[in-house]
Amino acid sequence: MLSALICVLALLTATAAPATGAPSGGPHSAGRGGTVVRTDHGLARGVPHGSYTTFEGLPYAAPPTGPLRWRAPAPAAAWHGVRDATTAAQRCVQMPAPGAGAVVGSEDCLYLNVTTPATTPEPAREKRPVLVWLHGGAFLGGSGGDYDTGRLAVRGDTVVVTVNYRLGIFGYFGHPGLGSAPPFGLADQQAALRWVRANAARFGGDPGNVTLFGESAGALGICAHLTSPTAAGLFQRALLQSGSCFMSFPRGALGPGTPAYEPFAPQRDVQTAGVEAARQLGCTAGDGDAVLACLRGQGTERLATAPLMQSFNRPAFGNGLLPVAPDRALAAGRFHRMPVLLGTNHDEMRMFVGLSLAAFPVLTEDDYRARLVEAFGPSAAAVEARYPAAHHPTRALAWAAVLTDRSLTCTTLAAGRAVAAHAPGVPLYGYRFSDPDAPVLSGLPASPGFPYGAAHGFEMPFLFPPFPTERPLTDEQRALSDRMVDYWTHFARTGDPNAPGAPVWPVLRPASSHAPSVQSLAPGPGGIRPVDAASAHHCSFWDRLPR
Numbered sequence: 001m002l003s004a005l006i007c008v009l010a011l012l013t014a015t016a017a018p019a020t021g022a023p024s025g026g027p028h029s030a031g032r033g034g035t036v037v038r039t040d041h042g043l044a045r046g047v048p049h050g051s052y053t054t055f056e057g058l059p060y061a062a063p064p065t066g067p068l069r070w071r072a073p074a075p076a077a078a079w080h081g082v083r084d085a086t087t088a089a090q091r092c093v094q095m096p097a098p099g100a101g102a103v104v105g106s107e108d109c110l111y112l113n114v115t116t117p118a119t120t121p122e123p124a125r126e127k128r129p130v131l132v133w134l135h136g137g138a139f140l141g142g143s144g145g146d147y148d149t150g151r152l153a154v155r156g157d158t159v160v161v162t163v164n165y166r167l168g169i170f171g172y173f174g175h176p177g178l179g180s181a182p183p184f185g186l187a188d189q190q191a192a193l194r195w196v197r198a199n200a201a202r203f204g205g206d207p208g209n210v211t212l213f214g215e216s217a218g219a220l221g222i223c224a225h226l227t228s229p230t231a232a233g234l235f236q237r238a239l240l241q242s243g244s245c246f247m248s249f250p251r252g253a254l255g256p257g258t259p260a261y262e263p264f265a266p267q268r269d270v271q272t273a274g275v276e277a278a279r280q281l282g283c284t285a286g287d288g289d290a291v292l293a294c295l296r297g298q299g300t301e302r303l304a305t306a307p308l309m310q311s312f313n314r315p316a317f318g319n320g321l322l323p324v325a326p327d328r329a330l331a332a333g334r335f336h337r338m339p340v341l342l343g344t345n346h347d348e349m350r351m352f353v354g355l356s357l358a359a360f361p362v363l364t365e366d367d368y369r370a371r372l373v374e375a376f377g378p379s380a381a382a383v384e385a386r387y388p389a390a391h392h393p394t395r396a397l398a399w400a401a402v403l404t405d406r407s408l409t410c411t412t413l414a415a416g417r418a419v420a421a422h423a424p425g426v427p428l429y430g431y432r433f434s435d436p437d438a439p440v441l442s443g444l445p446a447s448p449g450f451p452y453g454a455a456h457g458f459e460m461p462f463l464f465p466p467f468p469t470e471r472p473l474t475d476e477q478r479a480l481s482d483r484m485v486d487y488w489t490h491f492a493r494t495g496d497p498n499a500p501g502a503p504v505w506p507v508l509r510p511a512s513s514h515a516p517s518v519q520s521l522a523p524g525p526g527g528i529r530p531v532d533a534a535s536a537h538h539c540s541f542w543d544r545l546p547r
Contacts, residue, residue, distance in 0.1 A: 505519045
């Protein structure tokens, strides 16, 4: 069950979202009339969509196959003639869906997509801000091509880049024979940022004004780059959605018996797992080089199994890219100074709980108490006193509220405190996406009596419309979508989300107040306003509790 659950979490938004090159404006067929741009590797022809143009499947590194498997990304080869950039590349190899026989994706996957407005930039602003998107998917699934970025590009007058990066065992494998190799998936992301620095101006973007934004695992990647010495100068603003350097899950969060989750792992632990993987694959003879040669000779299908993929979805620290764990680096003030916007959704963990309810229902007081005891041990009684089941419509919703506050909302605010403590002059903003009736993402099971509310990932349709959901946005939700796009892109342009005519978004000052203000983002009159998320989510309680 655990394997299937994690697989669904990783693939939920990775397999159903519309590709960037398939916007709602109609079919994409550039033919010979498409826009041509000269990149630093050659000419590329994109697809015009009226108000914007997309360039898909542009290589930012060489295919990490054969002898390049489990190596830092190598430079992509130049090409002659005009490259057809009208179709997104294959996604990186994904963990197979439960019951699926065939591997999804390709190891030849280090490509990115660019969306740029069709209009000429205003003379006073020759280059547009650049947004680089890192997709989520638990470092096991997803693709840059899953997101339609036309709205961000046109309404926000920005250049938007989405990135593929290696996943699972292909992106986060370690072995003593590899020494202190960096997490390859994170190294891919930095290689993509170097491509952006070299090519942004060719698409009308400003290489000196790059915002790195991402959700879930994508936000964890941004946390890593904020604390990575090798990312210095590669981006100028950071926008983290539902993921921070301090995020973690307690035991049992994904179901009874599931282990606690920390998003980053010591290098030695990853290497130990690599030795065991080599043993399972029959690659044990000879020295380290011989073992690696054997492993690199394995077919993709032998490596892309659920057990092996799940064994390697935590980026390692203790290497040149991540010298120390990102949470420790952030707490010590060892991070790049830049404007930061970070936030969470009001009901984050309802998605995770909802996925597990069929197998692990939370129906009785005993069910709820057993979950608390497994997760919090001797602190379970204190948690139950703070979150009595009677104060929630159901015990399952009480359990989801506990996990939301402990694992995401309060850890994100704690990350904000660390930024404010060590960089008091750095612009810092927080948000909470709070739409209780957000459309449910396609693929989630219906659970009677268990509304998903503003669950994990439910802000995606508001930033990347259209997006696969059970129903379209309402008029009020479309208005919220416009406002969120304005906030996101204004932050990319200036380092401040406050846009003309929009409700004021206050600076987050968690170090100087017991009531730090984050911007609540919800539809309807009064839906956008500052709120005290720390009090609403009992963060002073969680800050005192042992982790």
